[in-house]
Amino acid sequence: MTHFDTVIKSGNVVTPAGTFAGDVGIVGEKIAALGLDLDTSGSKVIDASGHHVIPGVLDVHVHLELPFCGTVSADDYRTGTRAGARGGVTTVIDFAIPPAGGTLDDAADVWMKKAEGKSLIDYTFHICITKFQEQKDQIKGMVERGFTTFKEFMIYESEGWQSDDRALFGTLERMRDYGAMLLVHAESARVLDELISRYHTPELMKRYGARLHAITRPNFVEAEAIQRAVQWCEATGGQLYIVHMSTGEGADTIRAAQARGVPVIAETCVQYLVLDDSVFARDDGHLFACCPQVKKPKDVERLWAGLKHGEVSVISTDTCTFTREQKAMWQGDWTKIPMGMPGLETLLPLTYTRGVLGGRISIEEMCMKLSTNPARIMGLYPRKGAIQVGADADLAIIHPTNTLTVSPSSMETNADWSPYDGWDLAGFSRTTLSRGDVIVDNYKVVGKEGRGRWLPRTTAGLAANRAASMPSTPLRSSDLEQPVKAS
Numbered sequence: 001m002t003h004f005d006t007v008i009k010s011g012n013v014v015t016p017a018g019t020f021a022g023d024v025g026i027v028g029e030k031i032a033a034l035g036l037d038l039d040t041s042g043s044k045v046i047d048a049s050g051h052h053v054i055p056g057v058l059d060v061h062v063h064l065e066l067p068f069c070g071t072v073s074a075d076d077y078r079t080g081t082r083a084g085a086r087g088g089v090t091t092v093i094d095f096a097i098p099p100a101g102g103t104l105d106d107a108a109d110v111w112m113k114k115a116e117g118k119s120l121i122d123y124t125f126h127i128c129i130t131k132f133q134e135q136k137d138q139i140k141g142m143v144e145r146g147f148t149t150f151k152e153f154m155i156y157e158s159e160g161w162q163s164d165d166r167a168l169f170g171t172l173e174r175m176r177d178y179g180a181m182l183l184v185h186a187e188s189a190r191v192l193d194e195l196i197s198r199y200h201t202p203e204l205m206k207r208y209g210a211r212l213h214a215i216t217r218p219n220f221v222e223a224e225a226i227q228r229a230v231q232w233c234e235a236t237g238g239q240l241y242i243v244h245m246s247t248g249e250g251a252d253t254i255r256a257a258q259a260r261g262v263p264v265i266a267e268t269c270v271q272y273l274v275l276d277d278s279v280f281a282r283d284d285g286h287l288f289a290c291c292p293q294v295k296k297p298k299d300v301e302r303l304w305a306g307l308k309h310g311e312v313s314v315i316s317t318d319t320c321t322f323t324r325e326q327k328a329m330w331q332g333d334w335t336k337i338p339m340g341m342p343g344l345e346t347l348l349p350l351t352y353t354r355g356v357l358g359g360r361i362s363i364e365e366m367c368m369k370l371s372t373n374p375a376r377i378m379g380l381y382p383r384k385g386a387i388q389v390g391a392d393a394d395l396a397i398i399h400p401t402n403t404l405t406v407s408p409s410s411m412e413t414n415a416d417w418s419p420y421d422g423w424d425l426a427g428f429s430r431t432t433l434s435r436g437d438v439i440v441d442n443y444k445v446v447g448k449e450g451r452g453r454w455l456p457r458t459t460a461g462l463a464a465n466r467a468a469s470m471p472s473t474p475l476r477s478s479d480l481e482q483p484v485k486a487s
């Protein structure tokens with residue numbers, strides 16, 4: 001008999017092969033067995049009866065301690081990952097942005113320092129390409145260093161981050177050649193600039209306030225940019241991932257492109273599934289400014305449909321926390337609002353409550369969008385993303401119906417407000433395990449700061465899952481732990 005260090009007993013266990021009522025046996029950091037009545041002699045036993053046992057969530061879109069909009073986002077690796085753990089998140093992927101004049105290696109070094117010694121859970125980074133001509137020859141080296149996902153922004157000229165079509169095209173060619181993947185923030189920069197300048201008058205700012213954030217970003221600003229990025233993806237064959245897709249038009253474009261075999265994948269964020277732009281009419285509407293902004297109820301419906309049909313593959317958060325004091329920097333000018341919202345702590349509760357309990361998706365589909373797909377697409381599968389033998393023992397145990405009321409004062413995030421303040425949500429994690437360690441117990445963080453590890457990768461994108469079309473970077477066998485054999 002295998003001896004298990006920990007047995008999670010009598011849960012409703014969600015696995016890629018289906019959901020079953022039973023046990024999960026853990027040896028060291030790995031899931032060693034799934035069964036109906038595992039031997040618990042000498043094991044730590046965690047009672048999961050009456051609960052769902054689901055794979056740890058991967059939030060593959062976060063910005064912790066990011067210098068942005070003239071300030072620095074308020075959740076760092078300590079508070080951000082503690083917040084994540086309470087929401088069942090066991091892996092985060094952040095965006096490493098080169099310092100002014102810096103290389104891609106510098107970007108990774110800077111972000112490694114932010115995470116090391118602080119992160120409660122495992123992490124890695126997408127590497128942002130901000131000056132294509134200077135950085136293009138550094139991309140291959142970053143793949144060899146274990147970073148297989150890159151990011152370009154089609155806006156943010158003022159931050160020094162903007163990429164043009166030459167950069168998108170050239171980067172996608174390299175993605176194709178290196179088996180890597182390009183993430184793109186798709187908004188149409190010049191039209192957006194024009195619309196912002198038209199409305200940037202004292203009278204209109206006084207009349208419309210924070211609503212101008214939505215008024216100046218009509219859906220075509222995102223839709224055109226997605227179309228253009230998809231065009232370059234189709235032309236080059238390089239793998240493309242549209243981050244934080246917020247429009248129904250975007251979903252239509254992705255669906256059509258995927259139907260003709262274009263290697264494009266789309267992510268949405270949970271705020272686009274549960275909020276709409278009526279929030280900007282509130283007295284505190286400026287707090288809700290994120291980029292892109294939440295859209296219309298019809299977009300909310302289309303994105304849920306896209307999750308169900310398949311053209312929306314991942315739900316993330318784009319966590320970029322700013323406090324009320326930071327948000328107050330706007331002083332009535334919407335172009336000066338630090339853009340972003342807290343999200344890590346509520347990703348799973350919102351998706352579970354509105355998605356699963358709301359009857360929009362099944363719990364298995366939720367786990368696909370929060371765990372399995374992100375792990376596969378980001379090159380972390382099968383180590384992460386599913387409850388199966390040989391995978392890291394990253395798990396969340398959630399009660400099917402018990403709710404907690406969202407209240408910033410009782411949360412781990414540094415945000416002193418929440419977009420969901422007062423909402424009753426099920427799906428907060430009663431128990432979170434990361435590589436076999438209990439890091440949340442009875443809804444409280446108990447894990448040790450700095451225990452999280454950097455996750456090197458060798459693949460990314462759909463190619464990672466299609467051996468036949470895989471280019472030059474196959475998974476090494478050493479990256480795949482052998483399943484523990486029953487004796």
Ligand SMILES: [Zn+2]
Binds near residue numbers: 061063318
């Ligand atoms: Zn982002």
